[in-house]
Amino acid sequence: MTKAGITVVRAGSPAPAVRLPRRRGIELALIVVAVFLSVYGYCDVGLAKNGTVPPGAAGYGAGLGVLALLAHLAVRLRAPYADPLLLPIGVLLNGLGLVLIYRLDLETPADRAAPTQLVWSTLGVALFIVVVLLLRDHRILQRYSYVCVAAALVLLTLPILFPAVNGARIWIRIAGFSIQPGEFAKVLLAVFFAAYLAANRNALAYAGRRVWRFTRMQLPTGRVLGPIVAVWLVSVGVLILERDLGTSLLFFGLFVVLLYVATGRTGWIAVGLLLATLGAVAVGRLEPHVHGRIEDWLHPIASIEAGEGPNQLAQSLFAFAAGGILGTGLGLGHSILIGFAAKSDFILATAGEELGLAGLAAIFILYALLVERGYRAGLALRDPFGRLLAVGLASIVALQVFVIAGGVTGLIPLTGMAMPFLAQGGSSVVTNWAIVALLIRVSDSARSQYDGQVAP
């Protein structure tokens, strides 16, 4: 029964499906490597800081290994054609994140985040397994797109009822737990955008009137475009209210990318860029919080020259510079100088300092592989919803990595976001496991129905 479910050949396919090799053995081997690397890093931190292997090393290795193994078994059972790189990358990034958080915990013994992060990682992997086991076909999600968007909007608006933390109103605090609902909302919105655009893409591409008489550009009819623009405007607007700039930037980018992929209209990119510029200028002018961020970005060492000492961005740049090409070695940097967000927004600075440009490039390549594998699944799929979903999920990862890594390295203004898998943050790690689970699901579909041709 299971095999039948997977090898279904869609009606109308001209060529019989050929099965790609499953490559589950490779996935297992890569998982072993990922777990080994993480445990190695964990021991390395202990040796560098205290001269001994940390007492929890065996437990940490066993825990991570068992989690990874369970996830692998779920994939083996229910998504045997899935891309074999996705899960190992998730395990390695999550493992590395735990190592970095553990390493930063040593600097702040009063505030240990690694145990909590381990619990959240376990929950994340559990969610991964649940999704892989229960979601037999990604197309089912298409049916729930309106549930998704409703849930996303509720999640996004909820934090307004809760007090701001460090200038941003993006947390819900219940019984000692804090949840960042925007993290979950991004997956839900990706599902909604993909479903809506897949259903309406013809209308979007061809209907509508010209904007100006002699331009080639045509706006789709308001009836088609209206709902999705409304959803998008609400989410970005709410996020600006909550001062969650990173996430609003992410939603904006996600929307533009999906609209472009769905309609193929270059005009959307132009409109997107125009709107983004207008929005950025307006927000930068009006909002002092944002204005300060932009000033910091343009002049990261201005506060030093003003005699106020280095700000967090300057400390982050100092950390990257101290790392150089090869890094100081795990545990041997001075991440404590970066300050309160060292485990979350600025965790990449520690990676840059202690692993150097080499380690940083390796981490970027891991993300790039994850993104590339998502896009590859999108290319191989035949249903528009699946394609858009894969592209959307991969783009979320790419945009998020760009926004946060670009922020802490001074490439773009700092907006405050969590590095996928690396940074401390329960909502984030759970969401990222959900993204990997969905990518596993679509890549399984893509590879099991692969017919040797790329869909039109």
Next chain:
Amino acid sequence: MTRYIRHAACFCALLLVALVVNAARIQVFQARSYDDNPANRRTSIARYGQPRGDILVGGEPVTGSRDTREQLRYERTYVDGPLYAPVTGFASQEYGTSLLEHTEDDLLSGTDPMLSPLPLWNDFTRSQNPGGDVETTLNRAAQQAAYDGLGDRKGAVAAIEPSTGRILALVSTPSYDPEALSGNDAAVGRSWARLNRDADKPMLNRAVRKTYPPGSTFKVVTAAAALDAGVIKNLNAKTDSPDPYTLPGTRTRLTNESDGCEDLSLREAFKWSCNTVFAKLGADVGVADMTATAQAFGFNDTDLRIPFPVAPSTFDTSVDRAQLALSSIGQYNTRATPLQMAMVAAAVANGGQVRQPYLVERTTRASGVTLTTAGSRPARQAMQPSTAARMRKLMVEVVRKGTGRKAAIPGATVGGKTGTAQHGLGNSGTPYAWFVSWARGDRHMEAKVAVAVVVEDAEADRGEISGGGDAAPIARAVMEAVLGSSGGR
């Protein structure tokens, strides 16, 4: 749709490429400027992350390091801190460094590229060299004798080896313990505030950073100038000098502490420190020759470093004859550091040659391998060798029969000159007691030590404050210490 997915993928790839390029920009190309930013604490953390090299006196460290396990990990400790403070200075996390700790900082902290076994090796290994050691020229016994001699009084002692310029003792009192400035806790801030508030200025290095009117000790310079210029040809010949002496072009009459100075010979006038004779002598020698001799001794030298800078001693070159007369007895604008007056005594003892004084004998790696040695210093002829020989005679007589009898040492030839310098408005301040001297052990071929002592306010009645009474015993103790420790050589 495929095309557009590919486009979007390319866009994501571009984003990631931009990230890597930007990371390379910061981590490779701009790294140096961020590393060197003064607000970047990493430099300090690395700097204090290892024990600092030591400053040695007689082969023994007078400094140490304490591991605090804090962010700025190693703090400086001092053995006999107040005794050596005028040489070591302090090394503080909060307030930087001073004196030898400052001038030798690169070596002591391990950042000096000379410490690296191979060029660029440390850039490759990212390791820091252990700090090197600085071996000073100080004589432990002489330093202690000078410090004990000054006791609770305000003053300074400088002692040098005439033939080389080695500084054997450099003491300033009241002193302070530089250890009180090590580290970065609240107590350090309090110590810093207290030391800076203190009216006695314990952190002022009086031996090299404060100038005093040298008073009668400057008569050594005046006598040497007179002999070199040929104004005096015979030490025993009567000079044509009235008592009291009316300063040229004025009605101011200069008198003496003791009677019978009128027309005294240079020999007798030097022995009894007659102001009238030397004031007139200076005026007779003239500004040009007085200036030439004073500058040959080291006055008006703004560049002297030992290796930390020494306050310039001054001899005013734009004076009228009355001012020149006063300048020639160490008053008016004439000012000298104790080190400068030790150089004057040393020049006499060393055949008229002044050797540049120095404090650092050699520097080594932590392993003991020598990095630099002091080497030979340039010498300057302050006076003719024959003049120096006659000056030695004059100075010996001061100690044998004159005002400096308290400096006499059995078994050694000692030459000296007392001084009592008046200062303050209308000479209201407690006079400074001076003594400059040199000593040659009977078994030695050359003088082993030249000393200058200044005591700012001896605990005595004004009339009794004199170089002979207060400063000479301190000088003797220092000279004895040097002769005693070099006797075996």
